[in-house]
Amino acid sequence: MRPVTEAELAEAVAGTSGPLLVRGGGTRTLGHAVGEVLETGGLSGVELYEPGALTLVVRAGTPVAEVQRVLAGERQRLAFEVPDMRGLLGREGVSTIGGVVAANASGPRRVQVGACRDACIGVRFVDGSGTVVQNGGRVMKNVTGYDLVKLLAGSRGVLGVLSEVSFKVQAVPEAEATLVIEGLGDEAGLAALRSALGSPFDVSGAARYSGRSLVRVEGMTGSVAYRVRELTARLGGDVTVAEGAASAALWREVRDVVPLQRKAGEVWRVSTLPTVAAEVVARLEGEAVWDWGCGLIWLLLPPGRGAEVAAAVAGRGHATLVKGQGGPVFSTEAPEVAALAAGLRAKFDPRGILNAGMMG
Amino acid sequence: MDMPAPDLGVIARKARIVARLRAVLPPDAVIDALEELRAYECDALTAYRCPPLAAVLPRTTAEVSAVLRVCWEEGVPVVPRGSGTSLAGGAMPTADSVILGVARMNAVIETDYENRFIRVQSGRTNLSVSGAVEAEGFFYAPDPSSQLACAIAGNIAMNSGGAHCLKYGVTTNNLLGVTLVKMDGTVLTLGGPWGEPSGLDLLGVVCGSEGQLGVVTEAWLRILPKPEGARPVLVGFNSNEVAGACVSDIIKAGILPVAIEFMDRPCIRATEAFAKAGYPDCEALLIIEVEGSDAEIAEQLGRIKQIALAHDPVEFREAADEDQAKRIWLGRKSAFGAMGQINDYMCLDGTIPVSSLPFVLKRIGEMSQEFGLDVGNVFHAGDGNMHPLILFNANKPGDLERCEAFGAEILKLCVEVGGCLTGEHGVGIEKRDLMAVQFAPQDMEAQMRVKDVFDPKWLLNPAKVFPLGASAGRREG
Numbered sequence: 001m002r003p004v005t006e007a008e009l010a011e012a013v014a015g016t017s018g019p020l021l022v023r024g025g026g027t028r029t030l031g032h033a034v035g036e037v038l039e040t041g042g043l044s045g046v047e048l049y050e051p052g053a054l055t056l057v058v059r060a061g062t063p064v065a066e067v068q069r070v071l072a073g074e075r076q077r078l079a080f081e082v083p084d085m086r087g088l089l090g091r092e093g094v095s096t097i098g099g100v101v102a103a104n105a106s107g108p109r110r111v112q113v114g115a116c117r118d119a120c121i122g123v124r125f126v127d128g129s130g131t132v133v134q135n136g137g138r139v140m141k142n143v144t145g146y147d148l149v150k151l152l153a154g155s156r157g158v159l160g161v162l163s164e165v166s167f168k169v170q171a172v173p174e175a176e177a178t179l180v181i182e183g184l185g186d187e188a189g190l191a192a193l194r195s196a197l198g199s200p201f202d203v204s205g206a207a208r209y210s211g212r213s214l215v216r217v218e219g220m221t222g223s224v225a226y227r228v229r230e231l232t233a234r235l236g237g238d239v240t241v242a243e244g245a246a247s248a249a250l251w252r253e254v255r256d257v258v259p260l261q262r263k264a265g266e267v268w269r270v271s272t273l274p275t276v277a278a279e280v281v282a283r284l285e286g287e288a289v290w291d292w293g294c295g296l297i298w299l300l301l302p303p304g305r306g307a308e309v310a311a312a313v314a315g316r317g318h319a320t321l322v323k324g325q326g327g328p329v330f331s332t333e334a335p336e337v338a339a340l341a342a343g344l345r346a347k348f349d350p351r352g353i354l355n356a357g358m359m360g
Numbered sequence: 361m362d363m364p365a366p367d368l369g370v371i372a373r374k375a376r377i378v379a380r381l382r383a384v385l386p387p388d389a390v391i392d393a394l395e396e397l398r399a400y401e402c403d404a405l406t407a408y409r410c411p412p413l414a415a416v417l418p419r420t421t422a423e424v425s426a427v428l429r430v431c432w433e434e435g436v437p438v439v440p441r442g443s444g445t446s447l448a449g450g451a452m453p454t455a456d457s458v459i460l461g462v463a464r465m466n467a468v469i470e471t472d473y474e475n476r477f478i479r480v481q482s483g484r485t486n487l488s489v490s491g492a493v494e495a496e497g498f499f500y501a502p503d504p505s506s507q508l509a510c511a512i513a514g515n516i517a518m519n520s521g522g523a524h525c526l527k528y529g530v531t532t533n534n535l536l537g538v539t540l541v542k543m544d545g546t547v548l549t550l551g552g553p554w555g556e557p558s559g560l561d562l563l564g565v566v567c568g569s570e571g572q573l574g575v576v577t578e579a580w581l582r583i584l585p586k587p588e589g590a591r592p593v594l595v596g597f598n599s600n601e602v603a604g605a606c607v608s609d610i611i612k613a614g615i616l617p618v619a620i621e622f623m624d625r626p627c628i629r630a631t632e633a634f635a636k637a638g639y640p641d642c643e644a645l646l647i648i649e650v651e652g653s654d655a656e657i658a659e660q661l662g663r664i665k666q667i668a669l670a671h672d673p674v675e676f677r678e679a680a681d682e683d684q685a686k687r688i689w690l691g692r693k694s695a696f697g698a699m700g701q702i703n704d705y706m707c708l709d710g711t712i713p714v715s716s717l718p719f720v721l722k723r724i725g726e727m728s729q730e731f732g733l734d735v736g737n738v739f740h741a742g743d744g745n746m747h748p749l750i751l752f753n754a755n756k757p758g759d760l761e762r763c764e765a766f767g768a769e770i771l772k773l774c775v776e777v778g779g780c781l782t783g784e785h786g787v788g789i790e791k792r793d794l795m796a797v798q799f800a801p802q803d804m805e806a807q808m809r810v811k812d813v814f815d816p817k818w819l820l821n822p823a824k825v826f827p828l829g830a831s832a833g834r835r836e837g
Contacts, residue, residue, distance in 0.1 A: 052608030053714040053744070075614065104561070115556070117564060118533045133806040134799075139711040141530065141745040141783035143519045143568050144791075144798055145825065146807040150532065150564020154557065171614030194474050200497070200585045202652075220615075220663070223656040271556045275474050295475075295554055318558035331558040336548045341560045343813035348806070359559055 004042035006124065006132060006163040012038065013161060014130025019356045022157035024061060024099025027092075028085040030322060031156070031329045031358035040098050043163055046070055048138065054169050055138050057122065060098025060162040067097050071169055079170035080116045081107025081251070087261040088298075089323055098162040104154030107255040108205040108216070111197060111292050113170065117153035122166030125152055125159075128349025133160065140168040151344070157355045159348040173218040177228050178205070178247040181213040183238040186278045189213040190294045192235045194274050197293045199234060201227040206293040207254040213237075214250055257298045259289050266324030268309055270297040272317030280312050298322075330359050361408050361449075361789055364823050364835065366456035370436050371413065377434050378414050381458070384426035389464075391415040400441065400459045404506075405449040405790055407760060412439065412453035419464045421539055421547055421577040428575065429545030431458055437819050438543065440571035442514030443485065445506040447707060448788025450518060450570050454823060460575060462513045468492045469578060477536055477553045478583050482513035482576045486520075489581060498583040501528035504784065505696075516576050519568030521784035526742035527618040527651075528584070530784065532567040539578035540566060543815045553580045565810055570786055571821045573814040587651035590618065592688045593661055595668045596642040596675035600624065603644035604717040606671045607741045610648070611714075613667060615660055620742035621647040621692050624721060627699070627736030627749070628691070634698030637691035640675045646741065647692055695738045696749070702734075703751040706763050710774030711745045711783035723773055724748060731766040733759075745783035746774070772797050787825045795827055804830055 001016075003009040013020070019035030026039075043061035050056075051074040058067055064082050071077050083105050084095065099105075101123070106115035113119070122136035135148035152159060181192055186208070193206040196215045205216030215235070217227040232239050242250055253259065260267055265286075272280055277294035284305065289298040301309070306327045309319045318331035333341065341359075345352070370377070378392045391397060397411040413436070418424045431438050441451040441461045453459050462483035470479040473496050480489060486507040489500040503522035504510055510520070516538065521530040528534070537551030551563040566573050597603040607620055623631070623645045632639050639645060646668075650660040661678065668676055679685035691698075699705045712720050721737060728735045734751045748770055752763035771781045771791065775798050781791045795804060804826055811818065811834075818834045828835075 052612050114533050131802050134803055137780055139744050139779050141711045141743045142780040143786050144780045144782050147568045150561050154561050198585055200588050220659050222659045271554050273475050273554055317554045333559050336546050347809040
């Protein structure tokens with residue numbers, strides 16, 4: 001099914017009896033849901049764009065590339081840096097903005113500006129009964145009623161099918177630069193990232209891979225130069241500075257997890273505390289890409305290590321199997337939390353037809 | 361303002377309920393004498409008052425759980441209360457309800473500068489969270505103007521904002537996790553210091569749910585390193601349109617001030633008479649604050665000056681030192697007090713798209729004439745969050761009702777132009793009956809289904825947020 005209007009989408013959901021596999025472009029789908037494919041790619045186009053208010057309202061099936069093109073025309077962007085997962089997951093297809101929201105997909109700048117869910121200020125969606133629901137809106141300060149925007153962001157289609165999303169967008173800064181710090185082991189290299197994030201220098205990226213730690217600053221030209229000097233003095237080590245396009249290229253590698261692409265094995269996405277990140281990786285002995293000041297670890301491991309991964313993060317984070325065969329994909333939640341999640345799914349999708357089997 | 365008729369059966373069982381509460385709490389934690397309950401009869405929306413059946417002041421999550429379990433078993437509504445600073449009546453009780461105050465739960469449980477979070481009990485005041493990490497050079501970003509008094513519990517319930525949220529976001533963007541007690545006494549953890557949920561973002565919907573889904577007893581909050589410095593400028597304009605265009609141009613230029621505050625002429629005149637900050641007598645005034653090192657501040661203000669001067673302001677005032685910076689903020693910070701000197705006032709909180717600012721201010725001026733009540737506008741201009749202050753005389757019969765009717769019309773206008781009823785104060789009882797202006801029945805139904813899951817008996821703060829007619833079937837079970 002590929003509806004082209006919200007009304008058609010509502011009819012499609014209301015009129016079906018079987019399970020539905022909801023997807024945008026299918027470029028970042030995880031889990032084991034099965035069913036008839038319901039694609040949102042037909043719901044495409046910008047509803048409203050007001051650069052002076054930093055507001056964008058767009059239909060959920062709009063390609064991410066189209067959103068980025070429209071914003072770039074006004075020197076603006078989505079602040080949270082949408083990851084492109086096609087390389088890592090070996091997928092084809094056109095990533096949609098609704099899929100990004102449904103996965104709460106957020107890149108390196110999350111340490112400074114928050115995740116996709118923090119930039120998302122409104123949604124329209126069709127619930128499992130085929131009813132159209134709106135929540136939030138187009139203004140960035142809004143506490144009217146419950147915040148279903150946050151609940152829908154990252155819900156991977158299990159509560160409803162997104163038909164429209166609104167964002168607070170960001171102006172592209174004048175300049176960017178990245179400190180590339182070499183010659184430090186993992187412990188010291190990760191400590192440097194934490195030190196950078198604990199500084200007043202408004203760091204917008206803090207990552208580590210292939211033995212290098214990266215620290216990014218963005219803003220006005222003079223300010224970027226000033227902060228590069230201050231951070232260089234603060235962090236020590238063997239520092240070189242990448243500016244402009246060279247800096248941006250480094251962060252695309254982090255964002256899209258390029259170092260782990262096309263390698264044999266399974267890829268885990270571990271969310272944990274920065275101070276225990278090095279220990280988690282040392283314990284599991286895999287190749288790692290650390291992002292978010294090491295609060296996020298992309299970890300390449302041989303197949304079948306699920307139990308060890310779960311044990312390594314128990315009580316201090318969680319892990320998702322993003323690339324691999326078999327086994328549970330999402331971490332197990334505490335029973336009382338899982339019961340609430342199941343209760344919400346039953347209310348929003350009483351027939352259990354939306355991405356059944358996904359997210360536990 | 362209608363409230364549901366109290367459950368007379370509950371009131372008749374007061375002695376038994378209080379005895380059961382005393383059995384699970386220390387002796388000084390249960391209040392049931394009417395003269396002492398007066399302290400809990402309202403929050404900062406003082407026009408409406410009703411003493412509760414009883415009030416409890418637990419000190420631990422376990423005590424909160426025990427209290428809720430008793431009330432759940434007895435079918436007693438519970439109204440959670442932080443510091444009672446809600447302007448929306450979020451903590452207003454009914455005669456058959458138990459107030460659960462978290463004021464005694466104010467400890468810092470853990471500070472972790474390496475991982476940049478603090479974990480506190482939810483009764484801790486907003487400002488004292490920053491106070492706890494200040495010595496290490498950190499702060500907690502959301503800064504509602506009641507921050508000296510308001511509790512983190514209330515901030516989470518209302519998803520509070522503040523003057524600096526243009527850069528730092530509101531509570532939901534700075535909240536990492538909570539310990540939540542459900543109405544049936546179940547204790548659970550949502551989120552955590554790593555700040556990303558593994559499944560559905562339940563924390564995201566708890567934040568801003570106005571105490572209707574559970575009682576938050578502890579919270580992990582993100583802390584940020586303090587900027588090196590901050591400095592404001594003041595810009596005066598002879599038209600609201602031009603001031604609005606200036607705001608828009610600053611935002612489009614990619615400069616991200618931490619605050620852009622807007623005051624209109626009635627508000628400027630009132631604050632001048634009161635605080636004598638030396639503001640120009642003009643139609644619209646902007647206070648724009650930027651952060652960073654001295655050189656970074658100079659760079660940003662240079663650009664802002666360039667943009668502002670292109671709009672031909674009547675005044676562009678920079679602060680040469682700390683004292684001059686304070687004078688720029690003085691009038692803005694005195695605005696509410698100044699309006700209060702003139703008369704009683706009602707403070708509204710709608711948000712509008714920034715582009716609608718001139719139209720909305722013009723309409724508010726016209727409505728002010730129609731209703732015969734003066735209004736001054738203070739405004740977080742960067743994000744469109746308005747605070748019209750309507751002046752009225754509480755001792756004059758009919759004035760409060762006229763003021764409320766005027767307020768309702770302003771909020772409807774906010775929704776009409778694409779905005780919303782409340783940007784940071786919450787719905788409470790104040791805007792409950794306007795919800796249908798913004799939401800279709802199925803939109804509210806979706807929200808109420810969330811409450812059905814967390815609180816199936818609808819005992820937690822039940823008569824708030826949703827119009828009484830919409831929630832009646834659920835509340836009456």
